[in-house]
Structures are given as C-alpha cells and as structure tokens.
Amino acid sequence: MSFQNxxxxxxxxxxxxxxxxxxxxxxxxxxxxxxxxxxxxxxTEDLTTxxxxxxxxxxxxxxxxxxxAATATLxxxxxxxxxxxxxxxxxxxxxxxxxxxxxxxxxxxxxSRSQEEGYRFKGRYLEVWHEVTLNGEPLxxxxxxxxxxxxSTRAKRYAGICLGFVLISGFFAxxxxxxxxxxxxxxxxxxxxxxxxxxATKNYEVRAVKSYSDEIGSxxxxxxxxxxxxxxxxxxxxxxxxxLQTRTQELEQEISHRKQAQEELLKAKYVAEEASRxxxxxxxxxxxxxxxxxxxxxxxxxxLEEEAQDSGTEAAVQDLQKIKSAxxxxxxxxxxVLDLSKIEAGKMSLHLEMxxxxxxxxxxxxxLQPAIEKNKNTLxxxxxxxxxxxxxxxxxxxxxxxxxxxxxxxxxxxxxxSVDVDQRTVEGLAWLRFRVTDSGxxxxxxxxxxxxxxxxxxxxxxxxxxxxxxxxxxxxHRFVQLMKGRIEVESQPGExxxxxxxxxxxxxxxxxxxxxxxxxxxxSDAIADMQTGRDTILVIDxxxxxxxxxxxxxxxxxxxxxxxxxxEEGVRxxxxxxxxxxxxxxxxxxxxGWTILSKLKADPELSKVPVIMVTIVDNEAKxxxxxxxxxxxxxxxxxxxxxxxxxxxxxxSKAITGIDTVSKSFLSHDNKRGExxxxxxxxxxxxxxxxxxx
Amino acid sequence: MPKILLVxxxxxxxxxxxxxxxxxGHSVVMAHDGEQGLLLAGTEMPDLxxxxxSLPIMDGCEVTRRLKADKRTRHIPVxxxxxxxxxxxxxxAIGAGCDDYDTKxxxxxxxxxxxxxxxxxxxxx
Numbered sequence: 001m002s003f004q005n006x007x008x009x010x011x012x013x014x015x016x017x018x019x020x021x022x023x024x025x026x027x028x029x030x031x032x033x034x035x036x037x038x039x040x041x042x043x044t045e046d047l048t049t050x051x052x053x054x055x056x057x058x059x060x061x062x063x064x065x066x067x068x069a070a071t072a073t074l075x076x077x078x079x080x081x082x083x084x085x086x087x088x089x090x091x092x093x094x095x096x097x098x099x100x101x102x103x104x105x106x107x108x109x110x111x112s113r114s115q116e117e118g119y120r121f122k123g124r125y126l127e128v129w130h131e132v133t134l135n136g137e138p139l140x141x142x143x144x145x146x147x148x149x150x151x152s153t154r155a156k157r158y159a160g161i162c163l164g165f166v167l168i169s170g171f172f173a174x175x176x177x178x179x180x181x182x183x184x185x186x187x188x189x190x191x192x193x194x195x196x197x198x199x200a201t202k203n204y205e206v207r208a209v210k211s212y213s214d215e216i217g218s219x220x221x222x223x224x225x226x227x228x229x230x231x232x233x234x235x236x237x238x239x240x241x242x243x244l245q246t247r248t249q250e251l252e253q254e255i256s257h258r259k260q261a262q263e264e265l266l267k268a269k270y271v272a273e274e275a276s277r278x279x280x281x282x283x284x285x286x287x288x289x290x291x292x293x294x295x296x297x298x299x300x301x302x303x304l305e306e307e308a309q310d311s312g313t314e315a316a317v318q319d320l321q322k323i324k325s326a327x328x329x330x331x332x333x334x335x336x337v338l339d340l341s342k343i344e345a346g347k348m349s350l351h352l353e354m355x356x357x358x359x360x361x362x363x364x365x366x367x368l369q370p371a372i373e374k375n376k377n378t379l380x381x382x383x384x385x386x387x388x389x390x391x392x393x394x395x396x397x398x399x400x401x402x403x404x405x406x407x408x409x410x411x412x413x414x415x416x417x418s419v420d421v422d423q424r425t426v427e428g429l430a431w432l433r434f435r436v437t438d439s440g441x442x443x444x445x446x447x448x449x450x451x452x453x454x455x456x457x458x459x460x461x462x463x464x465x466x467x468x469x470x471x472x473x474x475x476x477h478r479f480v481q482l483m484k485g486r487i488e489v490e491s492q493p494g495e496x497x498x499x500x501x502x503x504x505x506x507x508x509x510x511x512x513x514x515x516x517x518x519x520x521x522x523x524s525d526a527i528a529d530m531q532t533g534r535d536t537i538l539v540i541d542x543x544x545x546x547x548x549x550x551x552x553x554x555x556x557x558x559x560x561x562x563x564x565x566x567x568e569e570g571v572r573x574x575x576x577x578x579x580x581x582x583x584x585x586x587x588x589x590x591x592x593g594w595t596i597l598s599k600l601k602a603d604p605e606l607s608k609v610p611v612i613m614v615t616i617v618d619n620e621a622k623x624x625x626x627x628x629x630x631x632x633x634x635x636x637x638x639x640x641x642x643x644x645x646x647x648x649x650x651x652x653s654k655a656i657t658g659i660d661t662v663s664k665s666f667l668s669h670d671n672k673r674g675e676x677x678x679x680x681x682x683x684x685x686x687x688x689x690x691x692x693x694x
Numbered sequence: 695m696p697k698i699l700l701v702x703x704x705x706x707x708x709x710x711x712x713x714x715x716x717x718x719g720h721s722v723v724m725a726h727d728g729e730q731g732l733l734l735a736g737t738e739m740p741d742l743x744x745x746x747x748s749l750p751i752m753d754g755c756e757v758t759r760r761l762k763a764d765k766r767t768r769h770i771p772v773x774x775x776x777x778x779x780x781x782x783x784x785x786x787a788i789g790a791g792c793d794d795y796d797t798k799x800x801x802x803x804x805x806x807x808x809x810x811x812x813x814x815x816x817x818x819x
Contacts, residue, residue, distance in 0.1 A: 295799040296706040302802065303714055331799065557785065646788035 009185045016177030021170050028162040036155055040148070044119050044126060047146050050080065051130035055142045058088060058097075059132050062139040067097050074099035082150055084125070087111075087143040088132070096140060111143065124148065187216045191223060204231035276344065283341035287334045294334070298327040336471040343478045350393045350482060352507055353552050354545060357387050357421060357432065360394060364401050365419075371409040377417050377438075384422035389545075390432055392507040396479040403472040404436040404499050412440030415496070423505060430505035431485075437498045443491040451489060452477035476501075483507045535649070538579035539563040540570035540596065541614070542588040546634075550583065550614075553638055557645060567596035574606050581648055584628075586615035594626060601627035610648045612641070696813055697721045699740035701731035701757065702775070703749050707800075711744070714802055720809075728752030732760055735767050742812055744805075747776040747787055755790035762791035771812040775800070 003011070054073060061069035074086045074097055086099040119128045130142040187210075194208040204227055208220045301324040308316040342348045361381060372379050390397075401419070408417045420435040443451065452473050480487045483503050491497035537559045539550045547563040554561045562577060564570045567588055574582060582600065586593035593615060600606045610629035620631040630644050698720045702708040705726075712722040723738045725731035728749040735743060735757075743761070747754035754774060761767040774787035774795040787795050794812055796805050 291799060292704060292707070296704075296710060298799065299707070299710040299714075299802070303710060303717075306717070642785075643788055643794060646785065650789065650791060 007185075008188055009181060012181035012185055013174065013177050016181065017170060017173055020173040020177075021166060024166050024169055025162075028166060032155075032158050032162055035158060036151065039154055040126075040151055043146070043148060043151055044128075047083075047126060047128045047144055048119060048130070050077075050083070051128045051142050051144050054086065054144070055130045055132040058142070059134040059139055062088065062090075062096065062132055063134050065096075070097035071099065073097075077101075077144075082146045082148065083144060084147045085143075085145040089141040089143065091138060091140050115141070115143075117141075124152075183212075184216070187211045187220060191216070191220055194223075198227065204228075204234055280341040280344045283337055287338040287341070290334050291331065294327055294331055298324055298331065301327060333471070336475055339475050340471055340478070343475070343482070348478075348482060350507065350509060351395070351556065352391055352393055352509065354389050354391045354548055355394045357390055358383055360398055361401070361419065361421065364398060364405065368402070368405050368409065371406055372417065375409060375413045375415075377409060377412050377415055380416060380418040382418065382420045384420075386423050387421050387432065390503070390505045390507075392483055392503060393479075396483065397503065400476045400479050400501060401434060401436070403476045404434075404501070407472060408436055408438035408440065408497070408499075412438040412496070415439035431502050432505050434501045434503070435498060436501075437496065439496040442493040442495050443489065443497055444493045448489055448491065452487070535580040536560045536562055536577055537645070538570060538574055538577065538582045540567055540582065540588075540593075541565070541585040543585070546585070546614075550636075553641070554645075557642055559645075567591040567593065571596060571599050571603070571606075574600065574609065575603070578605075579609060581645060582609055582611045583614045584611050586613065586617045586619075594622065597623070597626045597628060612644060614641075695719060695721050696741040697723065697738065698809070699723045699725065699731065699734055699738060699743045701725045701728065701743065701749065701754065702746045703727060704746075707746075711800065718806060728754065728757040732757050735761055735770065736764070739767075740770060741816070742809060743770055743772045744809075745772050745774050745792065747774055755786060755792075758787070758790045758792050769816070771816055773805075773808055773812060 058073040088097040090096045126146045128144045210220045305320040485503035488500045551561045612630045613623045613628045623631045745754040771793040774792040
C-alpha cells in the first residue's frame, strides 16, 4: 500500500514521526560531525606534539648516528596504542631507525623517503612528518603513523548514543503524534462515517457533529447545510413523485376509460354499419319481392288492355292504362329504392366503357319525347363540336341526364328546356359538362340546401301536385359522386333552374381492386390471370377503339384479354398463349382476316381454337367455309357475343384436361411470350394515353 | 304452331305469360317446378323452353344442365328468365347452357323478339 492510500490517521502519524526524526537526526549528525572534527584536530595536535617530543629525544641519537638509542627512543611509543609505526629518516632520506606496534607488525606501506614536515590523512591513518633538529641544524625526519583508534571508537560510541536517542525520542514522538493527530483526523473520520451512513441509508436527517471552528469545522458546517438542502429537495421530490404517481394512475384510468369507450364506439359503429347493411340488403330483397306481384299487375293490365282494344271497350282501355301507368310508377319507385340501397350497401359498381356522347343524348331525347310534349315544352340540345367519346358508366350517365331532364319536363309548363354539352380542361384533366336548364317553377335557396337528400322533395305539396319519388336527385347525386364528378344547381323561384353536372371524360375505376385491372391488357397481366385460372381471349383488330371496348367487355365476363393490331402477330401470339377463343377482324392493313383465319385453321396447334369473326364485311358463308365458329357483324351485339363465348366455354370445359396440358407447357416459355405480349399491348395502352389519361 | 314449354312457379306470371303467348299464336305447355319441367320437356318435346331460374325442387340452371346433357332434348333452345337484374345471374344461366336470357319484369315485346330469334336460329340449323 502506497503512502497516498494510507488512512489519514496513519498519514498524520507518519508525517509527524518523519518530520521529528529527520530534525533529530540532522541535529544529532551536526553535533557528531562537529565533535569528530574537533576531536581529529585534537588528535593531530597530540600526534604533532608527540612527534616533537620524540624528535627532540632522538636528536642526540641522530646526531651520533646511534641507531639502537634511536630505536629505544622510538620504542617508548609502545605506551601509545594508537601509534602504529614510527620511522626516523636520515637527511639523505634513507630509513635510520623504525618502530612498529606489536599488533600491527606489518604496516600497509611505509614511505621509503622522508617527506616535508606536516600532517596528512591517508585512509584510516594519520601521518605526521617532523624535522629533527639540533641547535637549528637538521638531522633528519621523523615519521609517525596513527590509526586514529580513539577517533573511530569515539565516533562509534557517539553514533550509538545518537541512534538510541533518536529511537527513544521517536517513540515519544509517536506517542504524542498518535494522541494529537486525532485533533485533525477525528472530525474527518467522523465526517467520513456520516457520509457513508447517509449514502448507505439515504437518511438525510443525519448531521455531522462539529468539534472545532477550524477549516474542518466549516467543512462539516458546509456538509450539514448541503445535507439539509438535499433533505428539502428529497422531500419535495418525494412529494412530486407521489403526485406524479397519482396523476399517472389517473391518466391510466382515463386511458382505459377511453379505450373502453373507443371499443364501445367501434362496436357501436360496427353494429350500426351492420344494421345499415342489413337495411340495405332488406331493401334490396324487399324490392325484388315487391316486383313480382307488381309485374303481375302490369302484365295483366297490359294483357287486358290488348284484349279490351280487340273487343272495342274503350272505357275499360283507359282505366287499364291508368292501372298500368300507376304500376309502372310504383316499379320506378322500387327501382329507385333498389338503386339507393345498392349505393348505400356499397354494391353499386361502375361498368366503364367508351361511348359516343351525342348518341347517348339522342337516345335520351327520344325516350323523353312524350314527357317533353306533355307540358307543351320545347327542347333545345346544343352539343359543342369537340364533344366526342367519353369513358364512363353509360347507364349511370344516361340515368343522371334522364333524371335531370324528366324533372325539368315535370316542373316546366309551356317553357323551354335546354341541354348543353361541352368539354373543358381543368388542371390537365378533360371534363364533360352537361347543363340542363329549364324555365320552370324554380327552387328556393332554402329548398336547394337539401335538394340532393333522399326523400327530400322541395315541398310535400309538390309531391301531391307533380308526383315523383323524391329519390331521383339523390340517386343522380350519388351516381355523379361515384364517377368522381360533381353537380351544381342555380335557381330562382319562378325563374327556372339550371343543373350542371361535371364528369371526367375518362372516369377511373372507383377502387383499386378487380375493376382497376380492367384498364390494363398487358401480356404480363394475362399471364398472371392464367396462373390464377382465368381463360385468355385473343382479340385481333386494327381498330384501337374496338380493342379497348372488347377488352373491357370480355374482362367483365371474367376473361383475361390479349389484344393485337396485326394479324401475323396475332397468329404468333396465339401459338404462345393458346387462347380459349379468338375474335378476328377481316379488314386490316397488311394482312386481311381471311388469310389469318386460314393460317389459324391450318396450324395443328391452333385449329381447334374457336374463332369468332367480328367484322363489318357481310360474308358469313366465306367465314364458315374457312373454319370460323361464329360470325358477328359490327357494331357488335354484346349480349350475342357473351352468349357465344359462354357456349364455347361450356364446350371447352368438357375437354378441359387436354387444354390444361397445353397451357402448362406454354408456361415454361415465359420470356419470349412476355416480350411479344408487351409489344402487342403497347398500342392499346398508347391509345389509352392518347385518349386522355393525362 | 310452335310449342313452348313455360317453366314458372309463380301462378300469376305463368297464367299471364301463357295467355299472352297463346294470343301470339303459340301453343303453351306449363310446368310449375323444375322436376315437372324436366319431365314435360322429355314427353312434350317443345320447340322452345322458357325457364324461370329460381324454381322449387330443382332450380332452372340444374334443369337446363340436365336437358343439355340429354341427347334427345339437347337441341331445344332454352331462354332463361331471371328476376335478378345482375350480370352474374345471367352468366350463371348461360353457363348452365341456356341459349339466351331475359330479365324480369318481362317486357313482352322484347321477350317475343327473343323467342322469335331463337326459333329462327333453330330452324336455320
């Protein structure tokens, strides 16, 4: 454990001890050094004095060259234990007499020649050189060597004493510091204990006790202040927490209440929707049930009318006509109710097709002629030049205009009714605008507000006077909405009314579902259809409009349709796709239908595929001779076509197994077929684009 | 005088239609359910059958299917009469083998035309 990590108590003790010991050691050492230095000085002086005495005593012997006397003089040094060696040198520098202490018989070395007077320390030894003179005349040199035994003994003893003193004083220092460090470490340890306890128990009510007013004291004060702050915050936080919890619980309750309410609402919505559906279904069924007896009423009255006319009972004819017209009115009512219930049940779907607007208008006018004449009204029809074909549900457009026009006839007497049709482009989309204006009784602003609501005829008195179901405009409105169009009305009471209907020139299917695929005749779609089990019919016709119409019609019958403009391509495609049926035009550029028919019938793979000729050329015999199954003259009677196709379907289903094998074998060549199919369908989709899918 | 078999369960419709057909010079045989219709088609060998689709005991589609499966009766044209103005019902009727169809309420002139066409077509074959 390093010093830094020691407890503060140990640190304090150690610091105190270290400080006092170092001070003690330093002072002891300085005393010791001083003493040893002065003692050495003393020793030097002493040895020098000895050398003087010995020199003096041996001067005579030197003078007389009496070596034994000199040696004897030197031997007197034996009493001085510390003198290891003594040598007398002649003036010429040679050794004259010498002495060695017993225990030190062999000095490490002796200088061979005399040296200058003085003393010098050499290692453990002190050497003194002294010139021996007699009456001022130099006789030689004396050399004394001391091992400073006294000095080293003294040094050892002094060091021992110092050490002992240091140890004893250190011990006392330890005792004292151990006692005194508590003054500092005590409060800190106490603070530490308090901190530990607070953090362990989270009890912020505990306070550290302040012992002294020093820095630690203020630290403890600060700590206590902090604790009380924390305590306050803790209390506040706990309160906030409690409140939060209560709020959360309240919220959870609220949420579960809402969820429950939502579920109940959903349930209620579901029930309501179910009820609405049930109502609509009931209405639909009811309408059917009502129709049966009504048909009998109308039928019998019609029959009786014929019989009465034959027998000439004119009065009965008129009454029977009244019954018949009342019955027909009732039937119209029921049909309206059925339409509405279908719309509400979401069962009303769009059957989109291309049709000629002017033809449709003409048809409506013809039908309405009696109604127009009834109130002596005049009808004016204005068709803008650019109005040609439109793609919509013809029956619904017809009914919309029929409803508006019959209303106009009904509420106008000796007046003018006009129909204006034009085409306009709004934000890149072509719209057809049908406007029916009359000079009739008009509609007040108040009546206009719920004009398009079911059973909301402008006035109950109107129903009595003019009749009507009150459903016509509601149905009209719904039909317009279904085709993503809109209807507007402008009217002043007594000044006539103007109804304007806007319908896209190209109505798109209302949902992305089966109807949405109606628009595409891609080979890939046909392939997908084949895999889902739909049969493919190949339409060969150079007229894009015919291809389009046939595609829609055949798709409605549940077929997948491939169209191609070129006869040769048609044969190639037929080989790949193996359609269940082929419709073939006769007049085509490049290669006429007769040639194609012969080719189809000559091909062993295709000879069994029924071919229906669809053409303007009236040469049935030639068609049958070449192997055509049926012959239809344009314009095509669709119902007839449907019947024929259905017949072939039945014949085919009896021999289905054979054809299935063929379609399976064809499925393995999908790359090639895909390319050709795409080419073939390109023209159709291009025609669609041109027709205004912008 | 062409003979027409009228298979119709509703008495009033049957009565009315038969009388009107007779007035136009047809001879009419009547059946009030599918089973009887099937039976009479075999014994009477009519020139044409008017077949209501929703019939008791055996529905019109089934009767037609059986008639068309039988060699003896296969050639007799069948016109389906359906009360439902839905395309799917027409397709179902055609699918069963009916040669043509007409929807109720019967508009007599329209039906007359269809009967005439069917009989003419039969004669041509």
